[in-house]
Amino acid sequence: MDPNFFIIGAPKSGTTAMAHYISTHPNVYFSTIKELQFFSDDIQTAKSEMIPKNMSEYLKNFKDADPDTHKIVAEGSTQYLRSKKAIKNITDNFDAPKFLVMLRNPVQAVHALHMEALYGFNESEKDFEKAWFNSIETQKRIQNIKEPIDDHTLYAHIASYYQQVERLLMEVPKESVMILTFDEFVKDTKKSYELLLNFLGLDSDNKNDFEIINSSHAHRWEFISKFILSPPDLLVEPFIFIRKKIIENETFLTRYIKAKLNVKKKRKPIDKRFENYLKDYFREDILKLSNLINKDLDNWLK
Numbered sequence: 542m543d544p545n546f547f548i549i550g551a552p553k554s555g556t557t558a559m560a561h562y563i564s565t566h567p568n569v570y571f572s573t574i575k576e577l578q579f580f581s582d583d584i585q586t587a588k589s590e591m592i593p594k595n596m597s598e599y600l601k602n603f604k605d606a607d608p609d610t611h612k613i614v615a616e617g618s619t620q621y622l623r624s625k626k627a628i629k630n631i632t633d634n635f636d637a638p639k640f641l642v643m644l645r646n647p648v649q650a651v652h653a654l655h656m657e658a659l660y661g662f663n664e665s666e667k668d669f670e671k672a673w674f675n676s677i678e679t680q681k682r683i684q685n686i687k688e689p690i691d692d693h694t695l696y697a698h699i700a701s702y703y704q705q706v707e708r709l710l711m712e713v714p715k716e717s718v719m720i721l722t723f724d725e726f727v728k729d730t731k732k733s734y735e736l737l738l739n740f741l742g743l744d745s746d747n748k749n750d751f752e753i754i755n756s757s758h759a760h761r762w763e764f765i766s767k768f769i770l771s772p773p774d775l776l777v778e779p780f781i782f783i784r785k786k787i788i789e790n791e792t793f794l795t796r797y798i799k800a801k802l803n804v805k806k807k808r809k810p811i812d813k814r815f816e817n818y819l820k821d822y823f824r825e826d827i828l829k830l831s832n833l834i835n836k837d838l839d840n841w842l843k
Contacts, residue, residue, distance in 0.1 A: 542570070542606040546615040546639045546741060547631060549709075550622030551702060553653035554645035555726045558754035560617040562734055566746050570606035572616040577602060580631050581624035585691040596634070613741050622705045623698070628712045639741065640713065644830075645723035646841040647700035647823040648816060654696050656808050663693045670815050672696075697822065703830040710833070720834050 548556050557575065564571035578584075578592050579599045586592050593599035606614045621627035622642060631638055645653075655672050658664035666672040676696050683690055692698055709718060719740045726733045730751040738745055811819070820842055831838040 542603055542608055542611065542614045543600070543635050544572075544603055544614045544616055544638070545635065546613050546641070547621060548615065548617030548619075548641045548643070549627070550619040550642065551644055551650065551705075552619040552699065553650050553657060554619075554643040554723045555721075556617055556619055556641075556643050558730075558751075559641070559643065559726070559734070559737070560615075561754050562730075562748065562751060563613075563615065563737060565748065566613075566738070566743060568610065568612045568743055569741075570603065570611040570614045572602040574602060575617045576619065577616050578618045578620050580627040581618065581620040582630070583626045583688040583690070584620050584624055585689040612743060622702075622709065623692070625708070628709055632713060637717065638713075640709065640718045641737065641740075642706060642709065642718060642720045643723060643726065644702055644706075644720065645700075647702070647827065648811070648819045648841070649723075650700045651696040651819065652808055652811055654699060656806075658694050661693070669809070670812065673815075673819075701823070701826045703826045703833060706830060707833060720836070722836060722838070724840065 548560055550556065560571060560575050563569050574591055577599060578586055578590065593602070602616065603614050618627075621631070628640075651673065652669060655664060655669045658672075659667060664672055666675055672694070673696055676694050680695050680698055706720070719737065721733055721736070731749065734748060734751070735745060824842060827838050827841050
């Protein structure tokens with residue numbers, strides 16, 4: 542079966558949790574590897590990421606979907622929203638796909654993105670404020686660079702949602718898009734989940750268990766994690782193969798080992814002066830987005 546539902550971003554906005562919840566519905570088949578990132582070919586990915594090489598390899602991620610059972614076949618790649626090519630690539634290949642967009646207060650989002658970039662070894666500057674201004678300078682330098690670009694530490698670019706959502710709504714019918722804020726999702730997760738089921742035309746499965754997924758974290762042993770996530774060139778392909786097999790055949794032991802490699806870690810609070818600067822930076826984008834999606838986002842500016 543071909544996919545017909547895409548969770549497309551934004552990153553650090555609850556997409557991993559929602560993907561996990563919806564994957565438990567009996568009429569949903571979700572790709573084992575959540576972030577396939579196949580259609581965002583204008584964004585550079587790390588060699589060690591598990592990106593399908595072609596359409597045939599991409600579709601293998603859905604080979605076990607059963608047309609008699611699975612009304613929804615899905616994947617969730619958070620690069621797709623900010624990609625200039627992904628949505629067209631999807632609609633050119635699949636008929637009438639549906640999209641979920643989850644958006645977070647950009648001040649909170651960029652803070653979380655920085656921590657995630659450190660976790661993924663995409664960022665080397667541990668001080669968030671310094672990393673932000675470094676990324677602004679990088680963004681200026683690469684404006685005219687030919688795609689694909691590596692934008693994983695371009696924090697302002699990733700969290701400026703207005704143009705991303707505007708582009709999406711110009712390319713697909715509004716009725717094919719559901720937009721949910723992180724605030725709504727956290728405030729009433731069950732209601733958000735039920736709204737998504739209704740959007741997808743699925744019956745309620747009366748789900749009440751919504752465990753916390755993908756909370757802020759760090760590596761327990763950084764040198765081991767770096768070797769796994771950023772292996773030497775000669776080991777990239779073997780490591781991708783092994784990681785895919787582990788994900789596809791997850792056991793209690795592999796979950797235990799993965800849990801042991803990570804530790805929960807709270808983000809250091811943002812300096813109030815810098816927080817106010819970030820609110821001012823994103824103010825115009827937030828106001829335009831609020832008008833575009835008809836949602837009150839005033840609390841993002843308070």
